[in-house]
Every structure is written in C-alpha cells, then in structure tokens.
Amino acid sequence: MVSYVVDKVVYYGIRQMESSVYTGQSVGKFNQYLSIKDSLDFIVFGSSRANHHINPSLISENGYNMGMDGQKIAFSATLCKLLPKREQTILFHIDPENAVDDLYMAEDLSSLKSMYYKNKIVQKEMNKYKKLNPLQQIYWCISYNGILFGIIKNYLKPNYNYTTYNGYDPLQVNNSSNRNVLKLDKKEIQVGCKKKGYTLNPIYKAYLTDLKEFSKKNKKQLIFFTSPKLFDNCKEDNLFLRKEMKKMNLIYKDFSDVLLSSTSDLSNWKDATHLSKKGAENFTNYVARTVFGPNVK
Known part of the structure; x- marks a missing residue:
C-alpha cells in the first residue's frame, strides 16, 4: 500500500515536470504536437523517412512534421486519431x-507509454494490442522508464527554441559521409525480394481502414507516400501495396524511385535510405509540385 501511494506521488511529480517540456524526443515533441495540433493545416506522420525527409514549411505556412525515428503505422495512426474534426x-x-x-505486431505503440494515463485514445490503442506492461497498471512510474533522463535534461536546459520548430529534422552530411554512402556490401545491394507472394499485414490493414474512416468523418485529406531509396531491388512489394491501396480507395504516392534514385549526386543522400538536408529539400519541393500543385501555400 505504501509503495502504491509513493508511486502515484512520484508519478504526478514527474508528470507535472514533464508537462512543461516542449523540446527533445522523449516527450517534448509529443507535448508540442498536442498543444498545436488543433490549429494545424498540414501534418506529416511516419518514421525517420518522414521526419528527415519532409520540410512542412515548404508545403504549408501552418504545418508540422510529427515523424519519429523507428516508428511504424500503429504509433503514427494513434497520434493521427488525436486530431480535431476540421479540415486538415x-x-x-x-x-x-x-x-x-x-511479424509486425504493433510493438511501436509501446513508445506511447508515457501518454497512457493522459489520453483515452492512446490508452484504447495500447489496450487493444496489449502493449502495456502489466506492472504499469500498478506502478504508473513505469510510464517514464527509459525517458526520464531526457525529460529532466530538457526541463532544465531546452536544447532548441520550440516556438520556431516545425518538427522537421534534416540530416546534415559532410564530404566524408558523401563518399562513404555507397560503401555497402555488393551482396546487400544486389539482394532482391526476400519472399514470393505477399499479403497485407492484418494490423496494417486495420489501421489503413481506421485512418480512412477517421479522415472521412473528420474532414481530412489523407495522402499516403513512400520516400525515395538509393537502392531498392525488390519492386514486387511496392506493386502489391499500390494495388492494395487502390482496392481500398486510398491515395498512395510511391516515390521510392521516381526522384533522386541515382548515384550521380551523392550530396542528396545521408545513407541508402535517408536523404541529406539538400536531398530532403529537393524531395519536399518535388512533393509540393506533384501532389499539391504550384500554389500549395
């Protein structure tokens, strides 16, 4: 009983401190997103290949990039479901x-554990896929395991001015990294498709359906996309996904090899799957022109 009470006192103490943190990847980006999401006109979701590749300021004067490294559809879709009922x-x-x-089982939902006791939508998604540590139901402080140091650090000394931050994190390169970007194992470059025949992961399919319904009910224009890759020797999964998205009447733009998929200018690349700042700016401008037209802003 004593440990239970202590846990709650400590939890609410951390939570009060955390609520004033608006910088860093631990909770700062979440908090900034939650504070501005209702007023945004344009939002980017996805993994590092969204976070480092789309500068929302080149598409909208009121945009934000909520991409996060290492995340997949469950994480991003859950954050998307927090948006208000208005045109975005x-x-x-x-x-x-x-x-x-x-093998995907929505494991990325675990990254939202700090929001479990603060948001009913997050709580519902984590419960649905059983991604809550059972001990967290008793000891709420577990919500901050692995991120407490980052919270304290950004609470004491914010590492950037969040009022001018739009969520986009470009990747800087130098001459050395430009030269080394192609130093990959030849066997790795030549690897083709790892399997024959594809099926859409059921969790992905469920979230695609959820996002479609959510967008329809909440006045959203929903556009799915895939970022460029320097090497992609398996196109069968791309073709399969295009067909599946078409069946579901979802807008999908496969940019994996339509732009910058060339070794002619390595300054566009940080590595084989991530663009440099220069490449990201070029790619964002390409998306702005081809998807949104010349008068996007």
Whole structure:
C-alpha cells in the first residue's frame, strides 16, 4: 500500500515536470504536437523517412512534421486519431516492406507509454494490442522508464527554441559521409525480394481502414507516400501495396524511385535510405509540385 501511494506521488511529480517540456524526443515533441495540433493545416506522420525527409514549411505556412525515428503505422495512426474534426491535410509515410511484414505486431505503440494515463485514445490503442506492461497498471512510474533522463535534461536546459520548430529534422552530411554512402556490401545491394507472394499485414490493414474512416468523418485529406531509396531491388512489394491501396480507395504516392534514385549526386543522400538536408529539400519541393500543385501555400 505504501509503495502504491509513493508511486502515484512520484508519478504526478514527474508528470507535472514533464508537462512543461516542449523540446527533445522523449516527450517534448509529443507535448508540442498536442498543444498545436488543433490549429494545424498540414501534418506529416511516419518514421525517420518522414521526419528527415519532409520540410512542412515548404508545403504549408501552418504545418508540422510529427515523424519519429523507428516508428511504424500503429504509433503514427494513434497520434493521427488525436486530431480535431476540421479540415486538415495529412501526409502519411508507409514503407511497402513493413506493410507486408508478417511479424509486425504493433510493438511501436509501446513508445506511447508515457501518454497512457493522459489520453483515452492512446490508452484504447495500447489496450487493444496489449502493449502495456502489466506492472504499469500498478506502478504508473513505469510510464517514464527509459525517458526520464531526457525529460529532466530538457526541463532544465531546452536544447532548441520550440516556438520556431516545425518538427522537421534534416540530416546534415559532410564530404566524408558523401563518399562513404555507397560503401555497402555488393551482396546487400544486389539482394532482391526476400519472399514470393505477399499479403497485407492484418494490423496494417486495420489501421489503413481506421485512418480512412477517421479522415472521412473528420474532414481530412489523407495522402499516403513512400520516400525515395538509393537502392531498392525488390519492386514486387511496392506493386502489391499500390494495388492494395487502390482496392481500398486510398491515395498512395510511391516515390521510392521516381526522384533522386541515382548515384550521380551523392550530396542528396545521408545513407541508402535517408536523404541529406539538400536531398530532403529537393524531395519536399518535388512533393509540393506533384501532389499539391504550384500554389500549395
């Protein structure tokens, strides 16, 4: 009983401190997103291939990039469901190889554990896929396991001015990294499709359906996309995903090899799957022109 009470006192103490943190990836970006989401016109969701590749300021004067490294559809879709009922444009990144991954079990929802006791939608999603540590139901402080140091650090000394931050984190490169970007194992570059025949992961399919319904009910323009890759020797999963998205009447733009998929200018690349700042600016401008037209702002 004593430990239970102490846990709650400590939890609410951390939560009060955390609520004033608006910088850093631990909770700061979440908090900034939650504070401005209702007023945004344009939002980007997805993994690092969204976070580092789309500068929302080049598409909208009132946009935000909520991409986060290492996250997949469950994480991003849950944050998308927090948006208000008003007209907004959503650019949602999805990778074909992840969409057909039979082993995906929405494990990225665990990254939202700090929001479990603060938001009913997050709580519902985590419960649905059983991604809550059972001990967290008793000891709420577990919500901050692994991120407490980052919270304290950004509470004491914010590392950037969040009022001018739009969520976009470009990747800087130097001459050395430009030269080394192609130093990959030849066998790795030449690897083709790892399997024959594809099925859409059921969790991906469920979230695609959820996002479609959510967008329809809440006045959203929903556009899915895939970022460029320097090497992609398996196109069967791309083709499969395009067909599936078409069946579901979802807008999907596969940019995996339509832009910058060339070794002619390595300054566009940080590595084989991530663009440099220069490449990201070029790619964002391409998306702005081809998807949203010349008068996007």
